[in-house]
Amino acid sequence: MGHLPFQRLQVELTNLIASLPTESRLPSEPVLARELGVSRSTLREAMRSFETQGLIRRKQGVGTFVIGEVPVIDSGMEVLESIETSAGRIGLSVSTDSLKVERLSADAEWAGVLDVPIGNALTRVSRVILTDERPVAYLVDTLPESILSQEDLITGFTGSVLDLLLRRGSPRLVSSRTEIKAVNATAEVAHMLEIQRGDVLLNFTASLYSTAGRVIDHSFSYFLPGYFSFHVNRRVG
Amino acid sequence: MGHLPFQRLQVELTNLIASLPTESRLPSEPVLARELGVSRSTLREAMRSFETQGLIRRKQGVGTFVIGEVPVIDSGMEVLESIETSAGRIGLSVSTDSLKVERLSADAEWAGVLDVPIGNALTRVSRVILTDERPVAYLVDTLPESILSQEDLITGFTGSVLDLLLRRGSPRLVSSRTEIKAVNATAEVAHMLEIQRGDVLLNFTASLYSTAGRVIDHSFSYFLPGYFSFHVNRRVG
DNA sequence: CAGTGGTCTAGACCACACG
DNA sequence: GTGTGGTCTAGACCACTGA
Numbered sequence: 001m002g003h004l005p006f007q008r009l010q011v012e013l014t015n016l017i018a019s020l021p022t023e024s025r026l027p028s029e030p031v032l033a034r035e036l037g038v039s040r041s042t043l044r045e046a047m048r049s050f051e052t053q054g055l056i057r058r059k060q061g062v063g064t065f066v067i068g069e070v071p072v073i074d075s076g077m078e079v080l081e082s083i084e085t086s087a088g089r090i091g092l093s094v095s096t097d098s099l100k101v102e103r104l105s106a107d108a109e110w111a112g113v114l115d116v117p118i119g120n121a122l123t124r125v126s127r128v129i130l131t132d133e134r135p136v137a138y139l140v141d142t143l144p145e146s147i148l149s150q151e152d153l154i155t156g157f158t159g160s161v162l163d164l165l166l167r168r169g170s171p172r173l174v175s176s177r178t179e180i181k182a183v184n185a186t187a188e189v190a191h192m193l194e195i196q197r198g199d200v201l202l203n204f205t206a207s208l209y210s211t212a213g214r215v216i217d218h219s220f221s222y223f224l225p226g227y228f229s230f231h232v233n234r235r236v237g
Numbered sequence: 238m239g240h241l242p243f244q245r246l247q248v249e250l251t252n253l254i255a256s257l258p259t260e261s262r263l264p265s266e267p268v269l270a271r272e273l274g275v276s277r278s279t280l281r282e283a284m285r286s287f288e289t290q291g292l293i294r295r296k297q298g299v300g301t302f303v304i305g306e307v308p309v310i311d312s313g314m315e316v317l318e319s320i321e322t323s324a325g326r327i328g329l330s331v332s333t334d335s336l337k338v339e340r341l342s343a344d345a346e347w348a349g350v351l352d353v354p355i356g357n358a359l360t361r362v363s364r365v366i367l368t369d370e371r372p373v374a375y376l377v378d379t380l381p382e383s384i385l386s387q388e389d390l391i392t393g394f395t396g397s398v399l400d401l402l403l404r405r406g407s408p409r410l411v412s413s414r415t416e417i418k419a420v421n422a423t424a425e426v427a428h429m430l431e432i433q434r435g436d437v438l439l440n441f442t443a444s445l446y447s448t449a450g451r452v453i454d455h456s457f458s459y460f461l462p463g464y465f466s467f468h469v470n471r472r473v474g
Numbered sequence: 475c476a477g478t479g480g481t482c483t484a485g486a487c488c489a490c491a492c493g
Numbered sequence: 494g495t496g497t498g499g500t501c502t503a504g505a506c507c508a509c510t511g512a
Contacts, residue, residue, distance in 0.1 A: 061478050077417070230417045242482070282482095
């Protein structure tokens with residue numbers, strides 16, 4: 001009956017995961033593969049989507065664990081707000097990890113994106129968002145140093161560049177143009193989010209504008225599906 | 238220095254694909270794997286993202302081909318419009334394939350979603366969108382038969398349920414609530430889109446509302462990344 | 475150290491297109 | 494039939510965790 005190992009596997013894994021209590025550990029991959037009558041490769045492939053859905057968590061050197069209810073961070077796309085704000089609305093506290101602030105020089109491409117001369121100093125802030133120890137988003141903000149310098153980040157920086165700019169009040173922000181894509185995790189992003197290379201991610205590429213129509217900030221955001229719910233109300237043409 | 242076969246592979250494949258003319262065929266997988274000094278599994282894994290980006294096209298039993306410039310269908314999320322309309326704006330003609338119309342009975346879940354009694358007759362329209370022979374989107378619309386019957390679809394149905402409802406003018410439509418996700422292709426969807434199971438897709442789940450606030454239609458849409466560009470302007474809270 | 479998940483290999487067999 | 498991409502296997506080795 002082994003005609004469709006994969007689809008059968010998905011069903012059996014679904015049942016197995018549902019039958020186990022939260023936080024419990026699955027059998028190791030070699031053992032589980034033997035029990036289910038498939039090779040380890042096939043088992044791992046089937047497990048992929050379960051992790052991006054937030055149903056299990058794999059930790060290298062430790063094991064694979066069942067996750068219970070995932071607190072889904074809900075956010076409407078009409079309004080731009082930080083993940084901290086979205087999470088706060090559902091009473092979820094998130095933390096920032098792997099915060100990195102870099103100073104770099106604008107090459108031709110970045111000069112074009114941010115509308116500054118080539119060679120201008122830029123500030124780049126990258127960070128990982130955690131909910132309950134789980135990395136769920138990776139964010140990279142790039143903006144002119146004249147707008148945000150490393151010194152600005154010393155005091156009272158919680159992690160969100162957007163929240164910092166809003167709190168400071170200048171320059172005044174009005175809107176962001178956001179492009180929505182689905183991507184495979186690159187090796188770098190996979191490492192930051194503790195997932196596997198090639199796993200599916202939701203990606204936003206956004207430019208933030210001031211009232212003067214200037215580009216204030218450019219950001220790449222990568223979200224683990226299963227932990228977020230983005231929605232939008234579209235009017236009929 | 239084969240310490241990072243995969244990352245090196247990505248670079249070499251990028252160069253190889255860029256160096257070949259449009260429509261040309263790549264060497265077969267066993268040959269190419271040997272030439273690049275990796276196993277076939279690794280080669281195929283690395284090729285995955287190239288296909289979802291629209292850079293190559295794999296055809297079972299035929300070969301793997303280089304795609305040139307992909308016409309990207311650009312669409313703003315503020316306004317709901319059919320893919321035909323979005324494609325038309327950039328002068329691209331798309332066609333419908335694998336059109337299937339089903340009649341089914343509302344179970345408890347669908348009754349709740351569409352706000353009809355359990356057991357009510359429903360119409361389901363599923364189809365694949367092609368651009369230049371390439372399946373790029375898979376759409377499934379489900380709605381009460383009282384709103385759209387199979388007879389309504391006999392004459393002048395181009396494929397888009399939305400366009401048909403708009404042309405008919407009743408019921409009057411106002412908006413849609415759309416949820417945005419990134420997913421792995423299921424076996425079924427992968428087959429319809431001629432991609433591999435597990436490949437990354439952008440997914441919209443939407444409910445369409447009438448002026449009376451009734452749910453008129455529920456749809457699942459799956460898009461191949463690389464062929465679409467969805468964007469939204471977000472205002473600052 | 476032993477045991478876990480992460481990566482990669484070599485090869486088998488299947489499904490499909492085309493001559 | 495021949496050759497292609499699609500699936501699956503068995504096993505090796507690495508990277509990491511924790512006792």
